[in-house]
Amino acid sequence: MASPDLSFIDGPVAGEEFGKEERTSQLMEAADKAQQELERIEKQIEQLETVAGDNQEARRNLQQLHEQVVALRAQVAAQLVAWHKTELARHPQRPYTLDFINHLCTDFSELHGDRCFGDDAAIVAGMARFQGQEVMVLGHQKGRDTKQKVYRNFGMPNPEGYRKAVRVMKIAEKFHRPIFCFVDTPGAYPGLGAEERGQAEAIAYNLREMARLEVPVIVIIAGEGGSGGALAIAVGNSVLMLENAIYSVISPEGCASIMWRDASKRQEAARALKITAPDLKGFGIVDAIVPEPLGGAHTDHAGAAMLLAPVIAEHLEKLKKLSPKELVQHRYDKFRNMMEQAFIEETA
Secondary structure, eight states: OOOOOOOOGGSGGGGOOOOOOOOHHHHHHHHHHHHHHHHHHHHHHHHHHHTTTOOOHHHHHHHHHHHHHHHHHHHHHHHHHHHHHHHHHTTTTTOOHHHHHHHHEEEEEEEEEOSSSSSOOTTTEEEETTTTTTEEEEEOOOOOOHHHHHHTTTOOOOOOHHHHHHHHHHHHHHHTTEEEEEESOOOOOOOOOHHHHTHHHHHHHHHHHHHHHOOEEEEEEEEEEEEEHHTOOOOOOOOEETTTOOOSOOOOOHHEEEEEEEEGHHHHEEEEOOBBBBHHHHTTSSEEEEEEOTTGGGHHHHHHHHHHHHHHHHHHHHHSSSOOOHHHHHHHHHHHHHHHHHHHHHOO
């Protein structure tokens, strides 16, 4: 079995003679080639597995291919730039809130409706048990196929979705249950109906009420964290971020359209926005980066949940030691420090 040609991974990409734009372009081209090679090998594995049986030669070939897949996934991850992470965060097979709930929790019981207008399927919420402890879980939910995408409104909540979320959080506070919030949305729905029903007010109300909650709030940026639509359920004591997730005030395409009047410059915008987990960890916006399975969380939902579970448990144990008043103060100090840090960066 011939080994794949990985020479495009190394070479002049990292050379100092290349400018920043050329270097980024080279990195993206290298990662694209590695991804194509990975897909080719995975197809070979699927074909061999159907005919291998007890054939020892086929089994040896399968083992070699599996080793090549592991190596390629590691090298693709090493070459990822901001735009590639944006694409991974949007991958259609990436685990969504219900996937994480199914793998992390037991006894999930979903709650519906905002008691004002209706139910919004773009946000799911309910009671569950995490490692035996009663918790409240909620988050954005996208769809896999066309029917589900329309039903979930592509993960973009209307005002009733945010009002449902804060209603569930208030129930959690009443019964002293920690809250887990999974963030994965392009942003709040910008439609006319949403504006008529008070989209901006619903988001602002959530920000205020979450700041006052007297129970631990753990936020997980699981995919896209888009603008106020994400922040409306992301005011937490601990903010965790998956390795290939993104978190930003605007999408790279939107930023490029404003700054350059050209949405095709989304790659440059993604880099300039500093939307990746390492960038945000450096700014103090997220508290921990959660590793993903090689290739991304979309390759192994159960594996992604297994990597996330101990990080959640660690932060939950720390927060449980704080009194209700200390939790509120902790949350206030966290976001106040973010603003002070941003001001320092801006004026430096």
